[in-house]
Amino acid sequence: MDARLRRVNKEIADCKNDRTSNIRIELVDNSPFHLKGSFPGPEETPYEGGNFDVDIVIPPSYPFQPVKMKFITKVYHPNVSSASGAICLDILKDAWSPVLTLKSTMISLQSLLCSPEPNDPQDAEVAKHYMTSKTSFEDTARYWTEIYAGGPGSRAAKVASPGARDEVAIAGLDPQHVTRFENLGFPRNKVIDALRRLNYRGGNVSKITEDRVVEELLKP
CATH class of the missing domain: 3.10.110.10 (Ubiquitin Conjugating Enzyme)
Structure with a gap:
């Protein structure tokens, strides 16, 4: 041996x-x-x-x-x-x-x-979320634990069904923000992707204009 x-x-x-x-x-x-x-x-x-x-x-x-x-x-x-x-x-x-x-x-x-180290990230988007709003980050991390790791109130058995997952919660976004841009006629999945990329969370929301979000949504 x-x-x-x-x-x-x-x-x-x-x-x-x-x-x-x-x-x-x-x-x-x-x-x-x-x-x-x-x-x-x-x-x-x-x-x-x-x-x-x-x-x-x-x-x-x-x-x-x-x-x-x-x-x-x-x-x-x-x-x-x-x-x-x-x-x-x-x-x-x-x-x-x-x-x-x-x-x-x-x-x-x-x-x-x-002990996350957001200044030396593997996932830059998640690190931005952590630094923008730790409370929102923790809510999202807790939800991921629930649906993927069998955490408290686990929905892991249901996760294979897309309808069982809250894609807005998975992205760590405010449902009202997503609805706002959906109401402008943009598809839900595209709104979620755009707001996630822009880190449209916490204190960042007031810094990002509606025009900037629409510009991101109009990208091919």
Whole structure:
């Protein structure tokens, strides 16, 4: 058994034997080098009550090269791509150290949900939302946790049905703002996309004229 496989097997066993961390690791397609990790959302955050799955790939030179991780569960967070699940975290790049383990790295991901870094974002639109209105951001993150991560009042079982999702809430927008521009004759989905791109939220609303929104809506 090579050193990489021994190390990975030990780390998986450590996670299984640790009943306090709530970090779970399982094989994907029986491969010890492709794993799925999961952890509960941290308490007193918009992610509380959710369960978050992470895709983990062990590189050939592990532990001297960082593991590759991305969220499988959709997360609304400045340092996580809302489209791909890619993560902006220093220990997954140049701050990696061979002393880090699967468990400690997963715990760092859990901590990232507690402490967003909007000045070093993976998702610029979400970071703008966070900096414009933290309350609105948290409402949106909480809604994503509800529909994608099985959070309190979960609608995860219904999410496959488009009618079960509130696309305005997913985008973190005020329904009245969306209705206002819908009433001008623009399709709902186009209004949502335009207002999201413009970060039409919180204090920004008074800074963005109706003409500017219409200009965005008229773009092909």
